[in-house]
Amino acid sequence: MASVNLRNVSKRYGDNPEVMRDINLDIQDGEFVVFVGPSGCGKSTLLRMIAGLEDISGGDLLIGDDRMNTVPPAKRGIAMVFQSYALYPHMSLYDNMAFGLKLAGKSKSEIDAAVRKAASILHIDHLLDRKPKALSGGQRQRVAIGRAITREPKVFLFDEPLSNLDAALRVKMRLEFSRLHQDLKTTMIYVTHDQVEAMTLADKIVVLSAGRIEQVGSPKTLYHHPANRFVAGFIGSPKMNFIDGTVSAIDAETVTVQINNGGLQQVCVAARGIQPGDKVCIGVRPEYLQLDSDHPVIKATVSTVEGLGDFSYIYAASASAEEPLISRIPDTLEVADGSQIGFSIKPHHCHLFDSQGEAMPRTTPPTQH
Amino acid sequence: MSVAHSRLRYGITTAVAWSLAILVFFPIFWMMITSFKTEEQAYQLSVIFQPTLQSFREVFARSDYLSFAGNSIAISLGVTLLSLLLAIPAAYSMAFFPGPRTQKILLWMMSTKMMPSVGVLLPVYLLWKNSGLLDTVSGLIIIYTLINLPIAVWMAFTYFCEVPKEILEAARIDGANTWQEIFHLLLPMSLPGLASTGLLLLILSWNEAFWSINLSSSHAAPLTVFIASYSSPEGLFWAKLSAASLLAVAPIMVLGWLAQKQLVRGLTFGAVK
Numbered sequence: 001m002a003s004v005n006l007r008n009v010s011k012r013y014g015d016n017p018e019v020m021r022d023i024n025l026d027i028q029d030g031e032f033v034v035f036v037g038p039s040g041c042g043k044s045t046l047l048r049m050i051a052g053l054e055d056i057s058g059g060d061l062l063i064g065d066d067r068m069n070t071v072p073p074a075k076r077g078i079a080m081v082f083q084s085y086a087l088y089p090h091m092s093l094y095d096n097m098a099f100g101l102k103l104a105g106k107s108k109s110e111i112d113a114a115v116r117k118a119a120s121i122l123h124i125d126h127l128l129d130r131k132p133k134a135l136s137g138g139q140r141q142r143v144a145i146g147r148a149i150t151r152e153p154k155v156f157l158f159d160e161p162l163s164n165l166d167a168a169l170r171v172k173m174r175l176e177f178s179r180l181h182q183d184l185k186t187t188m189i190y191v192t193h194d195q196v197e198a199m200t201l202a203d204k205i206v207v208l209s210a211g212r213i214e215q216v217g218s219p220k221t222l223y224h225h226p227a228n229r230f231v232a233g234f235i236g237s238p239k240m241n242f243i244d245g246t247v248s249a250i251d252a253e254t255v256t257v258q259i260n261n262g263g264l265q266q267v268c269v270a271a272r273g274i275q276p277g278d279k280v281c282i283g284v285r286p287e288y289l290q291l292d293s294d295h296p297v298i299k300a301t302v303s304t305v306e307g308l309g310d311f312s313y314i315y316a317a318s319a320s321a322e323e324p325l326i327s328r329i330p331d332t333l334e335v336a337d338g339s340q341i342g343f344s345i346k347p348h349h350c351h352l353f354d355s356q357g358e359a360m361p362r363t364t365p366p367t368q369h
Numbered sequence: 370m371s372v373a374h375s376r377l378r379y380g381i382t383t384a385v386a387w388s389l390a391i392l393v394f395f396p397i398f399w400m401m402i403t404s405f406k407t408e409e410q411a412y413q414l415s416v417i418f419q420p421t422l423q424s425f426r427e428v429f430a431r432s433d434y435l436s437f438a439g440n441s442i443a444i445s446l447g448v449t450l451l452s453l454l455l456a457i458p459a460a461y462s463m464a465f466f467p468g469p470r471t472q473k474i475l476l477w478m479m480s481t482k483m484m485p486s487v488g489v490l491l492p493v494y495l496l497w498k499n500s501g502l503l504d505t506v507s508g509l510i511i512i513y514t515l516i517n518l519p520i521a522v523w524m525a526f527t528y529f530c531e532v533p534k535e536i537l538e539a540a541r542i543d544g545a546n547t548w549q550e551i552f553h554l555l556l557p558m559s560l561p562g563l564a565s566t567g568l569l570l571l572i573l574s575w576n577e578a579f580w581s582i583n584l585s586s587s588h589a590a591p592l593t594v595f596i597a598s599y600s601s602p603e604g605l606f607w608a609k610l611s612a613a614s615l616l617a618v619a620p621i622m623v624l625g626w627l628a629q630k631q632l633v634r635g636l637t638f639g640a641v642k
Binding site: 051052053072073074078079080082083084086087088089090099100103106147151 | 533535536538540541542543544545552553554557
């Protein structure tokens, strides 16, 4: 087991500008860290730099106390599970899992013990004689994990390991990853674009965008205290609503915002670098955007209602927001397509972003959420 | 599409395929029956005749068939092994570590195949003469390898491009070095393709006539020279020429027949995915 530290790590291809820059990250021993971000944000590149499959152009990578920038992948104490599983198709599962140990010159009995132990952890003991093509997607995924386990790595690296599986299997395997981490207690770094995986698995989430780290924190921190509009919009499904407005008044613990084409909305945040008259953006999650016909601050027209059984999502167009507003309502409420509705928001459920997209610190303790 | 229309299409396709097959096979068939005729019968178009082994007896009496065949085998196997030995590392580097000029190099290599061999006959002849390679098996192996290398590299490159990069990366993380990657993973995984490359090289070098006729005479002469020796200035002896040709092409035809499935599979490897 080992910690992983990145110090001012950067990446460039040839003489082109840097695609990743100023990456500083501390991953504690035994932590489950998830890199999340949209396609092309650099999350897989960062993982491959830690694995040694991509060169590091600048900065330092430490695994444990050792600088690993130029150490070959096999000597970094890591094991990696690929999105495509990358099993050796001409070898049996046993040989797939034993390959690394054979190359390392381990004895037959050591190899056998390691393979059988990994197989029993993953419940694939009965499949060891088969070739990968005779397996289902989920079983192949387990073999890929098994191959990683036999190496007894200090750090596990997972590159979008569930994206090739169907939805039901993905949920099942997600739970298995969680169990595996509890059993092995090894440092794990997991890359995904699926923020549900990130929220459910991670001790710590690293949100990346365009080659930069946007925010690092626990799932709850990222959900309730996003550092900027990008993180706020990326974490949470359906995504946060953004409502445009102008600062009308500021006091110690609240900011009052005049919503464009709407009413006055109090927001429980500490004003940082904004003053009355500045353009701002209020963020509110769908579950906190409440239907209110008596004192609405925002008016909207319902465009679609999605019923999901115990609750429904309303999608409504409003002059106060660029994108349709999304509100979660109990399924007992009936709302018709095309009807005029009003919304209100409690001040402590609001986030506030300045014109640069930076979040104001919220003044309400998380317990009140 | 109606049933009648689809039947008509099937009928036409079948007729075209059969016509082409007959067109290609007819010369071989004619050569085969001519080899069992006498020289007099050889000039007649009849396919009904009393078969005789006279031509074969005369061919065996006049030439040392086994020596020619031995040279053909040695040269073909030598060329196949040497070409694969050189092509595999080249294709590996081009497929997995392509540089900015990789595609251009591949095209340039292929373009050398478009040059008529006779254009470089004189310099090659002089080079071979000065290096003592004329009429030697190794001399022929070298020239055939040079001719066939572009095909071998191109084919191996195509097969290697089909191998997912992640598999080699996984092996690298497992601790494999470059040679272990090639031997433990790349070769077994692209075996069908490489086998058909080998087979094609074997056939091409077995059938190569231009360089063998020009660079060898007796000592290293393969079966193509053996056939050519029956097309003499004194006139064509069709029956003997056919018998010699049949003896020359029979081994490779049998091999081709046995391996045709493999060959077709290998040649269409990348195309059908």
